[in-house]
Amino acid sequence: MSEWELTHGDLPATWNSEGDLFPDSVGEPQRMHILGLAQTRLHEFPQESLLLAEVWRKSAHRVTGPAERILEERLVEVLRRADDSLGRLDGYRAYWGENDDAFVSLADKITVETALLALVARRHAGERPRVRLLVDRLARSLDPLVRSMRNEALLRRYPNGALSLAVGHAAVTALGIPDPEFDRLVKSALECDLLDCSERLNFRAMERRWMVGLLYAGADPSFDDLLPMSIATRQAHPIHMLATDIYALTHVPMFVTDFGSSAAPEVFPHASFRMSLDATAAWVVHAENFDLMGEVVLARELLGEPWTASHVLAWKTLEHAWDHLGFLASPSFSIKLLNGLPAEERCAYAFLHTYHTTYVAGMLSSVMLGAASSPPRQVVAPCGIGAAEASALREESRAAFAAALEFALGGPVPAVDVDRLAATACRDRGESALSAVRRLMALWSERGHRAPDAIADVLDGTGLPDVPLASSLADGLLTCAARTYDLVVLAELLRVVAANALPLTPTVAAAARFLARQQLPGGAIGGWFLDPRKRSSASAAEATTSLASALGALSVHPWLRERP
Known part of the structure; x- marks a missing residue:
């Protein structure tokens, strides 16, 4: 030739x-x-x-x-x-x-x-x-x-x-x-x-x-x-x-x-x-x-x-x-x-x-x-977290949720009520994990963020099961939400992970800890509440409770509940 x-x-x-x-x-x-x-x-x-x-x-x-x-x-x-x-x-x-x-x-x-x-x-x-x-x-x-x-x-x-x-x-x-x-x-x-x-x-x-x-x-x-x-x-x-x-x-x-x-x-x-x-x-x-x-x-x-x-x-x-x-x-x-x-x-x-x-x-x-390599139809599970880290994450999430409730209600909340409210936050909404994550991807766009142009075409062509896809998409969007400080989307995603029992990946743990780290000494969650006037506003309690409910839901994630 x-x-x-x-x-x-x-x-x-x-x-x-x-x-x-x-x-x-x-x-x-x-x-x-x-x-x-x-x-x-x-x-x-x-x-x-x-x-x-x-x-x-x-x-x-x-x-x-x-x-x-x-x-x-x-x-x-x-x-x-x-x-x-x-x-x-x-x-x-x-x-x-x-x-x-x-x-x-x-x-x-x-x-x-x-x-x-x-x-x-x-x-x-x-x-x-x-x-x-x-x-x-x-x-x-x-x-x-x-x-x-x-x-x-x-x-x-x-x-x-x-x-x-x-x-x-x-x-x-x-x-x-x-x-x-x-x-x-x-x-x-x-x-x-x-x-x-x-x-x-x-x-x-x-x-x-x-x-x-x-x-x-x-x-x-x-x-x-x-x-x-x-x-x-x-x-x-x-x-x-x-x-x-x-x-x-x-x-x-x-x-x-x-x-x-x-x-x-x-x-x-x-x-x-x-x-x-x-x-x-x-x-x-x-x-x-x-x-x-x-x-x-x-x-x-x-x-x-x-x-x-x-x-x-x-x-x-x-x-x-x-x-x-x-x-x-x-x-x-x-x-x-x-x-x-x-x-x-x-x-x-x-x-x-x-x-x-x-x-x-x-x-x-x-x-x-x-290497004669190409993406397979069956993939390995994402990395998980160990038992010790899971136990610590459960306690940290529950403590942050309890502190937020105390801030919102103006006083201590009995442990039994903390657990009951956490279980309520983790309740399944009757949608599949992949549908829930895609709903939040749409919310991400509605909130002014750029979303991947071709994600629908790419998802349809992977041939992978819904749960691995949902977990991967949730991980990626959790990282985006944390990097842009969109705590609303981050909290909603953590709720979806908990309610649908998606894998507890290192990204889920990192995002939960990121959210908990935004909690101020008095229990309010969000950097904007560093301003005393905003912290004492009527909306502070509602915003904090909404964000903290994600940590409450995560604290009763089925995978965490099974841990000693």
Whole structure:
């Protein structure tokens, strides 16, 4: 087969020999590449002639067939676009507003991440002819970029910057294109005392060791001393994490497993990490953060962790966006801002705000191909909480409920009445768990929050039972409610969990404790009651009782009642 047939053979007839897609509404002179689906030439048609969102949907190349074929087509598409975009970086940079003296520019970052994409694709799917050919082509394109005169000059001036500059070289070397002279320069920087004259985040220290293992034959880097100081060893929860914390969490498996080429170290805390990852997967579905969505599912795949309902939902949501939009945007992408840019600047903006998410999805497709992985119909149960934590949660929830009743009624409430009112709050409303959670998702939208656009389509396509789906959706929305301080939705969700005896997940426990932590010394619940005037208002007692009833319901959750 020719190189063209190997890399483009399965594309639909609307693609020409250059790989460009012509939407029906755009003639050949006005051809365009829409954010990774063709050679982006947005300036070749008048801005007012088409709504970009409509064009993207019309030009989306939706792949069908067996899961393995779909994954390969996705990967091939990402690799082709990555190679094409490398040749456009110089033109794009003019619109990114960077300082020419920046130590590591956006173009440098993109080049390194392209090299990592190629490396992961080669390792996990390189036996496939089209993938191998595209990776080889990409490696040749990367060679002069990662070993540029600029990079050499910077390595000589700033040996402590070797970590940022040398990853691309290490990856291209591993792809079969060595450069002994540049290699000597990189290794001299890595072996220089000045390398440690920069403060590094823990996962960046892991990246440094991983790169040493890539560059030095026979090296077997250990992460045992770094893991105890990592967020990966904590029971971190997205209710309390920043986006940067989650990126740190998902990067740890990349380095300690050599991007899935080896097992995690024996000291790796699989149980606590699985809890954090599952809770985060549930949240990103509601947040529609495709970047984190891809990284979370990739982390699961690199570690060989089982599929849970939350991971299935995350992957299916990612697939749905990829199919129906034709690209995967980062959280920073704005169609409104894109439309307001000059035509010649739109290409640069679109690439900058889609490339990372797309490359992560390409890596994920590679690893899933290598592992012959696809979401199953039967998933493992989400992480639960232990007996000791359950007992403590029951007592904390009941105590907070009793204190709230005392605040609302103006005096102590007999224990028997506390228990009776808690049981009343936990009463089943006669709706299924999934229906109840979807009702609260609608409430979430009514209260002015953004809800996932395609959740109905995604849910219908999972094939999973209602209870795992309801539990996962509840977990994700609980996290959203806590992060936005919407205590009304949070409390309603906790009531639904209790009334429908949904699994008592770490997210349910974290959300209940979050709500209890909003209780002031006098019993009122909510930060707004820090104002004495609001605390003494007529509505304070009603609001506190309504919120606290969720904790009361949780204190008699069937699973908690069965605990000693």
